[in-house]
Amino acid sequence: MPPAMRPQPSISIRRFLHTTRVLCHENPLGLPRAGTIPRMQRGLPQKRKIKDVAKVIAVSSAKGGVGKSTVAANLALAFARLGYRSGILDTDVFGPSIPTLFNLSDAPRLSDQNQLVPLTNYGVQTMSMGYLVDPSAAVIWRGPMLLKAVQQLLHEVAWSGGLDILVLDLPPGTGDTQLSITQQIVLDGAVIVTTPHTLAVRDAVKGIDMFNKVSVPILGLVQNMSVFRCPHCHGDSAVFGSSDQVKKVCEEHEMEFLGDVPLHPNIGEDGSGGKPTVVAEPESERAKVFLDIAAKVGARIGLEQH
Ligand SMILES: Nc1ncnc2c1ncn2[C@@H]1O[C@H](COP(=O)(O)OP(=O)(O)O)[C@@H](O)[C@H]1O
Ligand SMILES: [Mg+2]
Known part of the structure; x- marks a missing residue:
């Protein structure tokens, strides 16, 4: 069995999180340090590409609850269905949704390079803070600890065989996490999600402003939960x-x-059942909307299969 596949010592990451390592800002995820992994840089991180990942897009909205995670998950699944090597990274450290949406909950193993090995379902590789902490436990980090955790999620995941596209599911807001991500990695663009409600649209405009300020191209806007039939x-x-x-x-x-994307009870139920619409109802009109958005985004960023 290759080393990356070998079972690692008992749920080591979970245990590390609950030991003194959480007090160490250098390594909040508690990944064991090996000589092969570059030590985290101090001070402002440099913008760099995520290793083995060709294209990276962020799904964002300044407001919570408008359907970012739902759209991000269905887009990642749509890219996989269109034949791309697709992954999703849940950067919502405080409210991770990807474990539920992909029906995954195991603690990730570590590769022989001490990197997190993604969990895969429906042909999409996934990584989330939700795999590393107890589902009912609140992460109560702030400042440097949070930023280091995001940095580790961005750069210390071993995307198996590489990815054509990685979808980042962003947390709500235009704060630390979002800025840290836009400053640390080369983003090919951002997809903004909003509902038609005035409050959501106002926050979406703030999100647009943030990406403009940090010079990340905006790929377009998805209107979610618009019409209910x-x-x-x-x-x-x-x-x-x-x-x-x-x-x-x-x-x-x-x-x-x-x-x-229409407001449809199945979209919510598919998500909470751990099988999002694109795989639960692949022939539905709803799934076609997500596939169509993925095709448009792919064309915009020059997505290619390898
Ligand atoms: N188009 C939709 N139709 C029905 N329910 C939806 C739709 N989009 C999202 N939801 C539901 O709305 C809630 C919030 O969605 P979520 O993706 O978690 O938003 P966010 O990531 O922006 O906080 C979830 O319960 C989700 O299942
Ligand atoms: Mg979310």
Whole structure:
């Protein structure tokens, strides 16, 4: 058995997290240090590519609960279905959703280079803080500890065989984590998610402003939870308001309107059941919306298969 596949000493990462290592800002994930891994740099990190990953996109919205994780997971699955080597990295340290969305919960093993080995489901490689901590435990890090953890998630994962595309599921806001990510890695672009509701659209504009300030190209905007089609009367309701505001924002910021994901109970249920729409209902109109968005994004960033 190659070393990377060999079972590692008992759930070492979880245990490390609960020992004195959590007090050490250099290594919040508690990965054992080997001579082969470059030591974390002190001070401001340098922008660099994620090893073995061709393209990286971030799925973002300044507001929480608008469907970032749902869209990110379905996009990663759509890329896999389109034939790309796809991965997803959950950078929401405080509220990781990828373990639930991909029905994965094992503690990741370490490679012989002491890097985290991703967990795979539905053909997508995944990594999340949620695999490293007890699902019900709150991560109560701040400042340097949080930033080091994000840095380790970005640079200390062994994406097996390399990836054509890595989707980053960002936490809400325009704060430390988002800035740290945009400063540390070469991002091929950001996809902004919003609902049509005024409060969400206002925050989406803040997200757009953040990416402009840090010179990350915005690939376009996804409108989520727009129209609800009643299963009984088949009438459409714009639950969170009309799409006018979102379309206006796209025009004002010269951004592409990438797609309109309906508010549909199956999308929520598929996600909480650990099998997102693109794999749960691959032939549905809803899945086609995600596939269409993935194709547009892929074309925008020059995504290629290897
Ligand atoms: N299009 C949709 N239709 C129905 N429910 C949705 C849709 N998009 C997201 N949801 C649900 O809304 C909630 C928030 O979504 P989530 O992806 O966790 O948002 P975020 O990552 O922005 O916080 C989840 O319960 C999710 O299942
Ligand atoms: Mg989320």
